[in-house]
Amino acid sequence: MMVSAIVQWKIYESSPCGYNASDCEVGTTVSPISVWVMIPGYALPAAGEVFAIVTSYEMAYTLAPQRMKGLVFAINLFMSALSSAIVEIISPAMTDPNLIWPYVGIGLVVLP
Template sequence: MQERGQIYLNSKKQTPISWTDQEVRDYRSTFIQCSMFSFWVIFNLSDSGLGSTLTAQAGSMTSQGIPNDFFNNFNQITIVAAIPILDYIIYPLLKKMKINFKQVHKIFLGFMLGACGSMVSAILQWRVYQTSPCGYYATTCDSPSPLTAWYEIINYGLCALGECFCYTTAYELAYTRAPDNAKGLVMALFLFNSAISSAISEGVSGALVDPNLIWPFTGIAAAGGFCAIVFLVLYWNLDKVIEQEVAEREASRNVGITDAERSEIQSLVKSISR
């Protein structure tokens, strides 16, 4: 059996907190593994844009009376439509065709979709500047560009598809790789990256003004594509690593348990479940 260490938080009540060597190793490994979630900081910026740049872009285009913050609803609409298609059509079809669409491939594709969304926004912003009566000061212009604001759906749709691959896989990784008593902690560490993205977005919002709005979209697109390639290279064997971690964790649970004891425990579990 594994030796347990103890520490007393309260000298009066003598309330101990105990741990095993395997639990210490699990937590150390967990914090190291969570470093991979830092890649989602860039994806979040691709997904939501820097500050209100996407909303401002829609406002400088012809919307025929539709509010410029209306188009971000297509992000949620795309997710609701895409998830069932992926779960019940695309993934079963790939499995039937014996195509191993690994987790790292899903994340890579999601990052690339987010980068493509930002690149589309950069191209649209360039076209807005080219067609606006005020040129490179289109955001504050009284007359909008003749380009229709419905082009914004492309960005929101691509980023939403990226979420379907990136976020669902990240939640799966967070749940699978975390120890049983630290799943909430790992999920919190993953969501903390959204807070970092929001802080970056707020920090640079003052600089997001005409005539330089093309470059934020271009920079995020380049950073997103670079992160996608780096992630693919670094975590190419991610599925094998996860399988090994799960196997080691299961083995650690069975240390010191004889076959007879294991059979007795299994019989007890079955009787309780009945």
């Protein structure tokens, strides 16, 4: 996440529109940094989430007592839904020039 924050900062720094790239006039040149540089910042966390979610489903199914499997699985799915709801709530704030801060925040939370 910190690498993604640095890449986004470099995109802002190299853009002729600075930190307000979405308000840039039509015909203005864009940042010379390729979009391919941002792919690891999105692909690696997505792959990690896939592995974590599959592992949590496996644990919820195999480690729960027979009569509580449905409840444990429902709690697991509720946590995923809660996470998605939080993302939906904060997504309107993720616009220029604030695109660096979600990466920094997640990186600092996961760091310790």
